[in-house]
Amino acid sequence: SYELTQPPSVSVSPGQTARITCSADALPKQYAYWYQQKPGQAPVLVIYKDSERPSGIPERFSGSSSGTTVTLTISGVQAEDEADYYCQSADSSGTYQVFGGGTKLTVL
Amino acid sequence: EVQLVESGGGLVQPGGSLRLSCAASGFTFSSYWMHWVRQAPGKGLVWVSRINSDGSSTSYADSVKGRFTISRDNAKNTLYLQMNSLRAEDTAVYYCARDGVGWDWGQGTLVTVSS
Numbered sequence: 001s002y003e004l005t006q007p008p009s010v011s012v013s014p015g016q017t018a019r020i021t022c023s024a025d026a027l028p029k030q031y032a033y034w035y036q037q038k039p040g041q042a043p044v045l046v047i048y049k050d051s052e053r054p055s056g057i058p059e060r061f062s063g064s065s066s067g068t069t070v071t072l073t074i075s076g077v078q079a080e081d082e083a084d085y086y087c088q089s090a091d092s093s094g095t096y097q098v099f100g101g102g103t104k105l106t107v108l
Numbered sequence: 109e110v111q112l113v114e115s116g117g118g119l120v121q122p123g124g125s126l127r128l129s130c131a132a133s134g135f136t137f138s139s140y141w142m143h144w145v146r147q148a149p150g151k152g153l154v155w156v157s158r159i160n161s162d163g164s165s166t167s168y169a170d171s172v173k174g175r176f177t178i179s180r181d182n183a184k185n186t187l188y189l190q191m192n193s194l195r196a197e198d199t200a201v202y203y204c205a206r207d208g209v210g211w212d213w214g215q216g217t218l219v220t221v222s223s
Contacts (some may be wrong), residue, residue, distance in 0.1 A: 001170065029142060033210050035153075043153065045210035054210065063185065085155050088211075095167050097155040 002026065002091040004100035011106040018074040020103045022087030025068055032064060032070040034101065036081075037074045037102075045071060074105070084108045110134045110212045117217030124221070130187040130204030130214055135192050136177050138182035139140070141207040144189045146200035146215070154200075157189065159208070172198075194221045 004024045005083055012018045022032060032050050035043035045054050048064035060075045074081055087100040116128040130142070144156040157168045157178040166178050177190040187204050201216040 019174075035211075037153075042213040042215050045212070048210035052209075084152075088153075088155075096169070097158065099145075099153040099155060102152040 002098050004087050004089060004097060004098055006085075006087060006100035006103045009103070009104045009106065011108055012077050013108045015076055018077050018105055020069070020072045020074075020079070020085050020105065021069055021086075022089075022100050023069045024089065024098075026092040027065065027068050027070055027089060029092050030090045030094065032063070032065065034072045035086045035088065036083045037086065038083045046085075054061060077105075077107055079107050080104060110146065110206060112206060112212065112214030114202060114204055114214045117202065117219045119220045120194055121129035121223050122195060125190070126194065126200055126219060128191065128204075128217060128219070130189075132185045132187065132204075132206070135206070137180075137185040142178075142180065142187045143205045143207060143211065144176075144178060144187075144199055145203045145205055145213075146198075146219075147203070148197075148200040151200075156202070156222040159187070168201045189217070194219075196221050 006022050019105040036046050037043040037097045046057050046061045050065040051063040064071050084102045086102045111133045113131045120126050125205045141160050143158045159166045159178045175193045179188045199221045201218050203216045204214045205211040
């Protein structure tokens with residue numbers, strides 16, 4: 001089955017830059033999306049189509065893509081950014097959706 | 109404002125059935141593909157199923173194929189998930205999501221499969 005691979009955890013100090021990667025073979029063919037989820041809450045979209053930012057999402061959130069890896073970058077991390085982050089995409093046929101295993105961002 | 113409100117969760121015995129509903133408002137429901145996603149306690153998001161805008165096409169994760177059925181009633185602006193032959197591993201919060209520019213999510217409904 002198709003899988004997206006994310007690191008389980010990333011830790012940064014406030015004000016630093018956090019980078020969370022997501023890798024899979026079909027990523028050059030399918031867009032990736034990023035969601036932020038805080039405890040007890042539903043996921044919230046922070047990046048769509050690899051690098052687009054929805055309205056209302058702070059400019060410190062950005063996305064990029066290179067080959068089979070997409071990256072979520074949070075510049076100038078704030079305490080409120082501490083959350084789980086999930087990448088999401090589809091298999092090469094577009095039939096099946098898949099989420100990465102999630103990355104817990106800890107702000108030290 | 110997009111609103112998605114799930115209902116129908118609860119405690120069910122292994123082998124039992126449950127039907128989840130997702131009431132949609134704030135957008136033209138019949139124009140959007142919809143999904144169900146679940147999250148077991150303390151675990152990550154797992155895609156379950158999707159349905160196209162008119163209900164003519166569906167797909168399922170292997171883990172639920174043959175047991176779960178997704179459907180929609182565009183006249184009632186409601187998405188459904190019929191879950192049969194439930195197992196302990198189906199225990200999770202179930203979210204419905206609108207497939208637009210990225211996905212918009214409901215708040216979820218908890219399904220617990222236990223004897």
